[in-house]
Amino acid sequence: GGIITQTPKFLIGQEGQKLTLKCQQNFNHDTMYWYRQDSGKGLRLIYYSITENDLQKGDLSEGYDASREKKSSFSLTVTSAQKNEMAVFLCASSRAQYEQYFGPGTRLTVL
Amino acid sequence: GDQVEQSPSALSLHEGTGSALRCNFTTTMRAVQWFQQNSRGSLINLFYLASGTKENGRLKSTFNSKESYSTLHIRDAQLEDSGTYFCAASNTGNYKYVFGAGTRLKVIA
Numbered sequence: 001g002g003i004i005t006q007t008p009k010f011l012i013g014q015e016g017q018k019l020t021l022k023c024q025q026n027f028n029h030d031t032m033y034w035y036r037q038d039s040g041k042g043l044r045l046i047y048y049s050i051t052e053n054d055l056q057k058g059d060l061s062e063g064y065d066a067s068r069e070k071k072s073s074f075s076l077t078v079t080s081a082q083k084n085e086m087a088v089f090l091c092a093s094s095r096a097q098y099e100q101y102f103g104p105g106t107r108l109t110v111l
Numbered sequence: 112g113d114q115v116e117q118s119p120s121a122l123s124l125h126e127g128t129g130s131a132l133r134c135n136f137t138t139t140m141r142a143v144q145w146f147q148q149n150s151r152g153s154l155i156n157l158f159y160l161a162s163g164t165k166e167n168g169r170l171k172s173t174f175n176s177k178e179s180y181s182t183l184h185i186r187d188a189q190l191e192d193s194g195t196y197f198c199a200a201s202n203t204g205n206y207k208y209v210f211g212a213g214t215r216l217k218v219i220a
Contacts, residue, residue: 041213043199045208048206097201099156100156104153
């Protein structure tokens with residue numbers, strides 16, 4: 001078994017601010033993902049990484065940067081927070097392209 | 112792009128009854144996952160299928176790649192089954208998963 005940790009749990013930012021979310025996994029998985037979930041909606045893929053130092057854009061990458069610093073960690077940066085934005089950002093990992101496991105999420109509010 | 116159509120969008124069940132949730136795919140998928148999202152927002156893994164049928168307790172899931180659909184059957188529904196159920200699918204040679212919009216299930220006593 002393993003666990004995925006996301007920090008912070010809650011993130012409050014100001015319009016235009018650069019904000020960084022972090023994800024750590026101890027499954028020893030190769031692949032990691034960042035998704036965004038708006039209230040009452042499904043998940044949309046922002047970035048994924050199939051190995052250390054790899055980055056692949058998802059359908060929602062505009063406005064975000066990502067960094068896969070090492071196998072166990074994957075960071076997401078909101079490059080310029082949008083006023084009144086509210087969403088949950090979910091990190092996941094998997095062995096290659098197989099079953100994904102999710103972290104608890106970071107809840108973003110922009111004032 | 113690849114689309115995943117999930118139905119129904121919402122469902123109410125009385126305790127002890129059952130129903131089926133469905134995902135239809137607009138392209139051939141190699142694998143599907145089913146999740147339950149609870150009231151805290153956590154995604155709980157229910158099934159991962161590359162083909163065929165899997166069963167776990169009161170839940171059963173089938174994936175038919177050739178006919179581009181997957182189903183999740185819930186029987187003897189309990190109050191703790193309430194939540195939103197998502198399917199996510201990936202096509203051949205692809206690491207990306209596309210999620211459906213979810214089915215909001217409410218189990219009533």
